[in-house]
Amino acid sequence: EIVLTQSPATLSLSPGERATLSCRASQSVSRYLGWYQQKPGQAPRLLIHDASNRATGIPARFSGSGSGTDFTLTISSLVPEDFAVYYCQQRYKWPVTFGQGTKVEIK
Amino acid sequence: EVQLVESGGGLVQPGGSLRLSCTASEFIFSSYWMSWVRQAPGKGLEWVANIKEDGSEKYYVDSVKGRFTVSRDNAKNSVYLQMNNLRAEDTAVYYCARDRRLDVSGSFYNDYWGRGSLVTVSS
Numbered sequence: 715e716i717v718l719t720q721s722p723a724t725l726s727l728s729p730g731e732r733a734t735l736s737c738r739a740s741q742s743v744s745r746y747l748g749w750y751q752q753k754p755g756q757a758p759r760l761l762i763h764d765a766s767n768r769a770t771g772i773p774a775r776f777s778g779s780g781s782g783t784d785f786t787l788t789i790s791s792l793v794p795e796d797f798a799v800y801y802c803q804q805r806y807k808w809p810v811t812f813g814q815g816t817k818v819e820i821k
Numbered sequence: 822e823v824q825l826v827e828s829g830g831g832l833v834q835p836g837g838s839l840r841l842s843c844t845a846s847e848f849i850f851s852s853y854w855m856s857w858v859r860q861a862p863g864k865g866l867e868w869v870a871n872i873k874e875d876g877s878e879k880y881y882v883d884s885v886k887g888r889f890t891v892s893r894d895n896a897k898n899s900v901y902l903q904m905n906n907l908r909a910e911d912t913a914v915y916y917c918a919r920d921r922r923l924d925v926s927g928s929f930y931n932d933y934w935g936r937g938s939l940v941t942v943s944s
Binding site: 715745746750759769801805808810811812815 | 856858865866867868871880881882883916918923924926927928929930931932934935936937
């Protein structure tokens with residue numbers, strides 16, 4: 715199975731700062747990688763699909779990049795509602811796998 | 822608006838069985854793959870299974886193969902997860918999610934999710 719490793723585990727930032735989250739795959743997943751946001755007590759929400767495409771209704775401050783084994787989710791300027799846990803997911807090969815998550819917390 | 826509503830969770834003893842249901846509304850259910858994803862308390866997300874639009878293809882994570890079965894009834898806009906021989910490590914919130922290809926040359930992603938159903942396996 716393809717293992718996705720996210721870093722860092724926790725990111726402590728202030729509103730207005732830039733957040734850079736990493737997801738590394740154990741083998742190439744081409745561009746078939748998505749990013750999800752999850753807030754406490756809520757279901758995940760799709761942010762980015764196919765590495766760099768924002769899902770419907772997702773603000774432009776969220777952007778994704780990468781291909782192959784290295785991917786990045788960038789939040790250009792954090793607002794209070796962005797503090798949450800972020801997961802990457804590969805859809806290149808069965809079984810579908812998720813990274814372990816990066817928590818973005820208020821500093 | 823698209824809705825997915827899970828039901829059927831609860832407390833079950835190790836070795837027991839449970840059947841989760843997910844009822845969909847406000848979209849053409851028979852045109853979409855559907856997924857089950859779980860989340861153990863305080864842990865990350867784990868994809869469990871999914872099923873093709875017509876039920877002809879099903880995929881599972883290794884840890885549930887032979888114990889869980891995904892199925893669907895398109896006439897009832899519902900997808901199911903039959904869970905047998907449950908173990909303590911199956912304790913989790915189980916989410917139903919829609920799979921959708923959002924880019925013509927891309928893959929499938931979970932664009933809508935239910936609120937989840939808690940399954941607790943304990944004696």
